[in-house]
Amino acid sequence: MANTPYPQSYYAASANAVPPRPVLQGEVETDVCVIGAGYTGLSSALFLLENGFRVTVVEAAKVGFGASGRNGGQIVNSYSRDIDVIERSVGPQQAQLLGEMAFEGGRIIRERVAKYQIQCDLKDGGVFAALNSKHMGHLESQKRLWERYGHTQLELLDERRIRDVVACDNYVGGLLDMSGGHIHPLNLALGEAAAVESLGGTIYEQSAAVRIERGANPVVHTAEGKVRAKFIIVAGNAYLGNLVPELAAKSMPCGTQVITTAPLGDALAKTLLPQDYCLEDCNYLLDYYRLTSDKRLIFGGGVVYGARDPANIEAIIRPKMLKAFPQLKDVKIDYAWTGNFLLTLSRLPQVGRLGDNIYYSQGCSGHGVTYTHLAGKVLAEALRGQAERFDAFADLPHYPFPGGQLLRTPFAAMGAWYYGLRDKLGF
Template sequence: MPHTPYPSSYYAASANPVPARPELQGEVETDVCVIGAGYTGLSTALFLLENGFKVTVLEAAKVGFGASGRNGGQIVNSYSRDIDVIERSVGAKQAQLLGQMAFEGGRIIRDRIAKYNIQCDLKDGGVFAALSAKQMGHLESQKKLWERFGHTQLELMDAKRIREVVDTDSYVGGMLDMSGGHIHPLNLALGEAAAVESLGGVIHEQSPAVRIDRGANPVVHTPQGRVKAKFIVVAGNAYLGGLVPELASKSMPCGTQVITTEPLSAELAKSLLPQDYCVEDCNYLLDYYRLTSDNRLIFGGGVVYGARDPSNIEAIIRPKMLKVFPQLKNVKIDFAWTGNFLLTLSRLPQVGRIGDNIYYSQGCSGHGVTYTHLAGKVLAEALRGQAERFDAFATLPHYPFPGGRLFQVPFSAIGAWYYTMRDKLGI
């Protein structure tokens, strides 16, 4: 079977050492088979192991191969659609429960890092940057909304104040969330995988799930083996493929692009982001950036609908970086890569159960670092018979993309163009 390595990226080049994890050979039995060793799968496995379950994790490539090991590395609270949107859709009672969970994922990440001594360059502080008065008004409303759900580590920033945390003239203001922050995302995943194994969990890499035999005693097949389980957790997200056909029609893989500069001088790095916060702007198709532990700038943005790989990532992202930081015009780009996330029409995650024993969570819609860690806890709770929080997600309404899979890409691209024009015009 072919070996699938990590894609070339700054994260892969700076990853912590890891043990060999051989592919599955033969038949094994377990309580729970988790498909996918990204954040959702690893978080679920950890919570299950901590509660006495026997867990086997199947990974088609390597731990954190997908979005978990390629993202911007930012700890951002709430969901891709905020709590007020949820409230208008499902009512106050369900929104209250989802709102209470909206800030839990970041706490879970910090708990994991501390409990299992994960070395992933955790830094506190995340900035939402406004490019217009309209966006600043949205941040003012968002602060009130989040505070209504008990989240108080927030500071609104005017134009003068935001210049103290990011050296650019691009923004009219912003909001600082000190419970946000940033990490080396692949090293977080690798540390969580080591935690899984420390509790007796087993992870098989290079072991894609190719078929699921459903029924009272489900079986997951790989090219060289199979796993007999009481429960299955499907956590493949944008890299699931067609394994579970009913999950494909209501979601679409999308690509985002990231570049990383050569190491900057300590003085230049400090001048760009003096407090070492991460930043994302408030556009519909947003840009995001942060410093690494070795003083590089990671800058990402843009969306490619349908998850096609652009031929020249640097040509797409470098102009965005220079618009924010023209002082980097002579800086070399050392790494450029793309990674896929899974978009839903509602931009809210899809959580549910197929039959009595197959559980899933997918469709973070670009807001996955914190949500996936929460999802692992919620899925583990459901397998233990505590389904209230699971049901709050599972009953969110979801719809197929108009026109089916054939029209997913053009439909989404037209929608993105509309919102991008609104951002540019400030309306």
């Protein structure tokens, strides 16, 4: 049987040691079968176990193999489209619920880290950096919007103040969110998996779901076994494939690229990001970066539509890094990797139910670290019969990409080209 290892990333190389997990063989019974051991699946499993459900997780590769173990590691609040967009497209009650939930995911992460003593290098503080006056105006509006929903840990940074947090001359200002921050994302997933197992949950690795047998008592089939359950949670996101055709039609896997430098040393690292905050800029095709616990710079950006792996990741991302930090021109790149996230046409997550007992959440659209942790709580609430918050997400309108699966990649790439041009021209 195929054994899928982690990609050769900095995160895999620095992951906490964990015991091997078994392959599913034979038949098991459970209350809830979760497909996917990324953040959505692990968060769902934890909340369900804490509420007395029996939970079995099946994972095609290893815990955190997908976006959960490959992302930039930044705790960023709200959704890929902000609350003002939601307010314009849904009714006031639904908008209020979604707005209130926009800042919950980060709190859940911190609660999990504290409760289960997860070692994942958690640091507080995230910065949105403005490259021009238009970006700065957007950040001023964003601060007012978020404060309207009770989120007050925000500080606008003028051109002088942003120099205090990042050694880059490209920014005219920014917005500091102290409830943002950063983590070692794979170690967070591994810690959450250990928490699942500490509560009696079971995780099977190298056990891809190949078929779902729907009905009153659904069954998840893998190559060597099956799980009979009362409920199923589909949490495969960009790595789900065509297991559930209804979900594949309204989403598209996209790749993003990340590089990690050799260790910079304490002195150089502190000059780059003196407060050890993470940062992302305000472009549509944004760059993001942060320091690791061993004083490397992780720098990510770029989007490959259709999730193809670029031939030379360093050639794509290193110039972006040097544009921000030309002082790193002689620094070696130790790791370069790509990972997939799932894009929806609206850039809002898709949440729903198929029949009476198959629940799903997908399509974080590049904004998943916090949202996925919230999603697990919302899905667990729905299985317990508390569906108000689940329904607020499930009622969001979603549409298939124009032209179906054949044309969704070129259409999305065309749109990205347009917004990339706007980024360059500053309008």
